[in-house]
Amino acid sequence: MSDPQAVTTAAPPPTLGGGTVTPHARRRPSPGFFVKLALVATVDALGVYGVLAAAAVASWGIVTFLVLALVVVNWAYFSPRALPAKYLVPGLVLLLVYQIFTMAYTGWVAFTNYGDGHNSTKQDAIASIAEQNETRVEGSPTLPLSVVERDGELGFAVVQEGVVEVGTAQQPLAPAPDANVEAGRVTAVPGWDVLQFVDVAGRQDEVTVLRVPFSDDPADGSVRTQDGSTGYVFRPTLEYDEATDTFVDTVDGTTYAPSDGGNFVSADGTVLTPGWRVGVGLDNFTRAFTDSRLSGPFVQITAWTFAFAFLSVATTFALGLFLAIVFNDGRVRGRKVYRSLLILPYAFPGFLSALVWRGMLNEKFGFVNEVLLGGAQVPWLQDPWLAKVSIVLVNLWLGFPYMFLVCTGALQSIPADTVEAARIDGAGPARILRSVTLPLLMVSVAPLLISSFAFNFNNFSLIYMLTGGGPNFVGTPVVVGHTDILISMVYSVAFESGTKQYGLASALSILIFVVVGVVSWLGFRRTRTLEEI
Amino acid sequence: MRRSIPTTAAALGLTLALAACSSGSGEEAEATTEGAATAEGTLTMWVDDTRITEMEPVVAAFTAKTGVEVELVQKASGDIGKDFVAQVPTGEGPDVIVSAHDGLGEWVNNGVVAPLELGDQAAAFSPAAIAGVTYDGATYGTPISIENIALVRNDALDPETTATTFDELVAEAKEAGTDFSVLIQQGDASDPYHLYPLQTSFGAPVFESTADGSYTDTLALGGEAGDAFAAYLAKLGQEQVLDLAIDGDKAKQAFLDGQAPYIITGPWNTSAFLEAGMEISVLPVPSAGGEPAQPFVGVQGVFVSAKSANPVLANELVVNFLATEEAQDMLYTEGGRMPALTASAEKVDDPILQGFNEAGATGAPMPAIPAMSSVWASWGATQAQIVGGQAGDPAAAWEAMVGTIQDAIDQA
Numbered sequence: 026m027s028d029p030q031a032v033t034t035a036a037p038p039p040t041l042g043g044g045t046v047t048p049h050a051r052r053r054p055s056p057g058f059f060v061k062l063a064l065v066a067t068v069d070a071l072g073v074y075g076v077l078a079a080a081a082v083a084s085w086g087i088v089t090f091l092v093l094a095l096v097v098v099n100w101a102y103f104s105p106r107a108l109p110a111k112y113l114v115p116g117l118v119l120l121l122v123y124q125i126f127t128m129a130y131t132g133w134v135a136f137t138n139y140g141d142g143h144n145s146t147k148q149d150a151i152a153s154i155a156e157q158n159e160t161r162v163e164g165s166p167t168l169p170l171s172v173v174e175r176d177g178e179l180g181f182a183v184v185q186e187g188v189v190e191v192g193t194a195q196q197p198l199a200p201a202p203d204a205n206v207e208a209g210r211v212t213a214v215p216g217w218d219v220l221q222f223v224d225v226a227g228r229q230d231e232v233t234v235l236r237v238p239f240s241d242d243p244a245d246g247s248v249r250t251q252d253g254s255t256g257y258v259f260r261p262t263l264e265y266d267e268a269t270d271t272f273v274d275t276v277d278g279t280t281y282a283p284s285d286g287g288n289f290v291s292a293d294g295t296v297l298t299p300g301w302r303v304g305v306g307l308d309n310f311t312r313a314f315t316d317s318r319l320s321g322p323f324v325q326i327t328a329w330t331f332a333f334a335f336l337s338v339a340t341t342f343a344l345g346l347f348l349a350i351v352f353n354d355g356r357v358r359g360r361k362v363y364r365s366l367l368i369l370p371y372a373f374p375g376f377l378s379a380l381v382w383r384g385m386l387n388e389k390f391g392f393v394n395e396v397l398l399g400g401a402q403v404p405w406l407q408d409p410w411l412a413k414v415s416i417v418l419v420n421l422w423l424g425f426p427y428m429f430l431v432c433t434g435a436l437q438s439i440p441a442d443t444v445e446a447a448r449i450d451g452a453g454p455a456r457i458l459r460s461v462t463l464p465l466l467m468v469s470v471a472p473l474l475i476s477s478f479a480f481n482f483n484n485f486s487l488i489y490m491l492t493g494g495g496p497n498f499v500g501t502p503v504v505v506g507h508t509d510i511l512i513s514m515v516y517s518v519a520f521e522s523g524t525k526q527y528g529l530a531s532a533l534s535i536l537i538f539v540v541v542g543v544v545s546w547l548g549f550r551r552t553r554t555l556e557e558i
Numbered sequence: 559m560r561r562s563i564p565t566t567a568a569a570l571g572l573t574l575a576l577a578a579c580s581s582g583s584g585e586e587a588e589a590t591t592e593g594a595a596t597a598e599g600t601l602t603m604w605v606d607d608t609r610i611t612e613m614e615p616v617v618a619a620f621t622a623k624t625g626v627e628v629e630l631v632q633k634a635s636g637d638i639g640k641d642f643v644a645q646v647p648t649g650e651g652p653d654v655i656v657s658a659h660d661g662l663g664e665w666v667n668n669g670v671v672a673p674l675e676l677g678d679q680a681a682a683f684s685p686a687a688i689a690g691v692t693y694d695g696a697t698y699g700t701p702i703s704i705e706n707i708a709l710v711r712n713d714a715l716d717p718e719t720t721a722t723t724f725d726e727l728v729a730e731a732k733e734a735g736t737d738f739s740v741l742i743q744q745g746d747a748s749d750p751y752h753l754y755p756l757q758t759s760f761g762a763p764v765f766e767s768t769a770d771g772s773y774t775d776t777l778a779l780g781g782e783a784g785d786a787f788a789a790y791l792a793k794l795g796q797e798q799v800l801d802l803a804i805d806g807d808k809a810k811q812a813f814l815d816g817q818a819p820y821i822i823t824g825p826w827n828t829s830a831f832l833e834a835g836m837e838i839s840v841l842p843v844p845s846a847g848g849e850p851a852q853p854f855v856g857v858q859g860v861f862v863s864a865k866s867a868n869p870v871l872a873n874e875l876v877v878n879f880l881a882t883e884e885a886q887d888m889l890y891t892e893g894g895r896m897p898a899l900t901a902s903a904e905k906v907d908d909p910i911l912q913g914f915n916e917a918g919a920t921g922a923p924m925p926a927i928p929a930m931s932s933v934w935a936s937w938g939a940t941q942a943q944i945v946g947g948q949a950g951d952p953a954a955a956w957e958a959m960v961g962t963i964q965d966a967i968d969q970a
Contacts, residue, residue, distance in 0.1 A: 145668075
């Protein structure tokens with residue numbers, strides 16, 4: 026930056042907090058200014074490094090974002106007037122990167138057919154199809170090859186049956202007399218420079234795309250090399266025609282034209298892979314309901330997701346509340362010890378607990394069947410209904426301490442004199458619970474129940490670790506099972522069902538978001554009425 | 559003048575950034591030709607966690623030979639194929655990837671892997687290995703090792719196997735008086751891979767294959783042969799030979815504890831048996847249905863990315879180096895897996911690996927079609943229902959499964 030002395034004479038230096046500048050600081054910037062300078066310099070250095078790195082791989086979107094972010098950051102921290110921005114900028118930048126961008130990207134993917142077979146751009150698809158459909162001419166020789174150059178133009182020099190032949194992309198292979206051959210490979214050709222491996226390594230793309238016609242007859246194919254030292258004669262079975270934007274089969278003349286679905290398709294419906302990413306409108310959103318093989322499990326899974334989330338909240342809340350009330354009673358001895366013990370399930374990571382439970386519920390060797398039930402063989406995780414029960418019970422074990430804590434806190438905030446007053450009015454314990462404790466408790470606990478519902482609605486890790494969604498449905502196009510909830514179904518669609526379908530998975534994610542959003546919104550609207558007691 | 563600092567700072571940031579854009583064209587320096595016999599360049603190679611240690615010395619030898627640096631990146635074996643498909647289009651993927659061949663169909667379908675020409679060297683590999691790295695008639699990789707399952711015997715419990723069929727083997731194993739007879743690992747979703755030798759012995763392979771050993775997409779696991787196998791599965795389930803509660807870990811542990819004279823497993827488990835001091839022999843799986851029992855053969859291959867920035871260097875490594883006897887020998891010395899190159903495989907004198915090799919001699923490569931994951935899922939689920947006894951009519955359940963799998967393939 027500029028010399029701070031020069032700065033001080035021009036303008037009072039802003040301080041970190043943007044506070045008033047004391048006369049003393051007019052002559053020398055405060056230490057805080059230098060700290061700020063160092064911090065912003067670090068951020069700038071990182072940002073410039075990021076710009077360099079992104080520009081090197083030509084990611085212009087990232088470059089633009091970083092440049093803008095750097096300008097905004099520098100303006101915010103060196104302008105005396107942007108006080109709110111000083112506090113908000115870091116959070117806003119992270120919000121943009123981690124939340125807004127992710128949501129927007131998911132939203133965009135949901136309207137495309139991104140997934141297996143439609144993995145990239147049309148340009149990539151054309152390159153891949155062309156490459157995959159170039160076949161070696163049967164019975165053609167393996168040619169020891171050298172890459173040669175003249176006036177910047179590359180060519181191949183090959184040894185065929187003891188004769189050296191040289192050709193370029195325009196010139197078919199023709200004998201080159203007086204060439205020097207060592208160990209079966211051309212080392213010198215008059216009028217040409219023979220490139221060494223090092224030179225080839227510097228011009229790899231040019232070398233691999235070069236096709237030298239084998240003879241004057243195009244049907245004989247052309248010589249290509251992949252390693253710069255061996256050539257093979259190849260003939261394309263499919264050729265891309267740029268003018269008409271079609272692939273033409275060189276054998277039977279079938280044309281493959283690009284379809285709306287992002288594939289080259291022939292008139293009789295033969296599809297070439299790979300395809301490319303195209304927008305498909307609302308297809309992904311409607312597919313869950315229209316594809317008969319998806320819609321059956323989708324409805325079942327949706328119902329189970331609601332049931333699972335509701336039951337999880339209901340059971341954990343009931344048990345947590347019961348225990349909280351019990352241990353809130355002064356007559357129980359050793360309340361602190363009990364309370365500490367009850368928190369334990371909450372202290373273990375849920376991932377681990379679910380895995381441990383999976384082992385304990387094993388049909389044959391699990392602790393539950395072997396020890397507790399004396400060798401019974403209850404298919405805890407194999408039977409569709411028992412697996413559902415197991416999941417709810419394990420989630421109860423995992424979740425009740427949280428509810429216990431929350432209810433304990435809420436109970437202690439209820440003034441004792443209200444309960445006392447109710448008792449003087451002649452209310453029994455049940456009536457006090459129903460008419461005094463619960464309504465007062467609900468004011469603070471209801472929002473937490475809603476968030477707990479939303480959390481369990483997307484409780485992926487429990488399902489994934491405990492049952493993996495199994496036992497699987499038989500006959501569905503995606504691998505889903507009786508205990509899958511919507512989010513684990515999305516995971517299965519996106520990653521586990523053979524053909525990855527990111528578009529469909531994104532659409533389902535958005536549907537889940539809508540459901541959770543609506544449920545939460547309705548719930549929070551209802552909780553407002555609770556407070557009007 | 560009052561706003562000099564922020565404006566200067568912003569302007570400076572902008573200038574720096576613009577300068578960065580203009581200079582960062584990302585072109586690598588041209589390799590100098592002055593007397594350098596070696597090339598400059600770096601290849602990025604993805605290897606999964608189980609193979610990275612054996613690859614290190616091999617790529618070091620390649621670097622010594624050519625001067626091309628190889629940067630090994632360790633990936634989790636479950637993610638390597640997925641990440642490859644996702645990252646190649648972005649240009650962030652590797653140049654070269656080492657992986658099992660069963661993801662190949664998906665890669666070809668996504669256009670992320672480049673075909674390569676092994677030339678005359680292709681004949682030096684075992685046919686099963688070449689079939690594994692071939693998809694739709696084009697070769698995509700260099701096979702480096704092959705592995706398959708076989709019957710492993712605990713010599714202490716049954717020193718001599720006289721059985722010629724699987725039923726006889728079960729009877730013979732029961733004479734040992736242990737808890738289990740022949741362990742075949744299952745799990746909640748059964749295990750079609752480990753049951754496949756029995757299935758093929760009924761003449762019901764998953765797909766029909768052509769004369770050159772590559773698969774067509776016509777299903778062959780249905781029909782009378784499939785029904786007979788389904789009935790046999792139900793029988794094994796009733797006799798408690800197969801038990802869904804015995805998953806991979808439990809089967810391995812039970813065999814280690816001497817609770818069974820036989821287990822059907824692969825070379826990945828035998829080292830643990832040997833370390834425990836067991837005397838074991840590896841035999842082919844006896845036929846259950848009269849035809850030869852063919853296990854799946856898994857091929858480990860090295861493949862080149864379709865968007866590699868260094869196609870020549872990558873081919874130099876994959877085709878001209880890793881397909882050589884020297885490299886395959888080194889891989890065997892470092893990793894102890896059966897080399898795919900016939901000449902290197904013949905030098906292997908380890909009786910255990912030889913046993914696996916003989917058991918896999920008749921084997922068939924694991925299908926690599928993209929629909930295969932849906933096939934595995936319904937296949938396993940149905941076998942689990944038959945073995946567990948939930949399916950009242952095994953043949954009907956089997957036929958329903960064939961329909962489902964056909965659907966999955968038609969969808970793909």
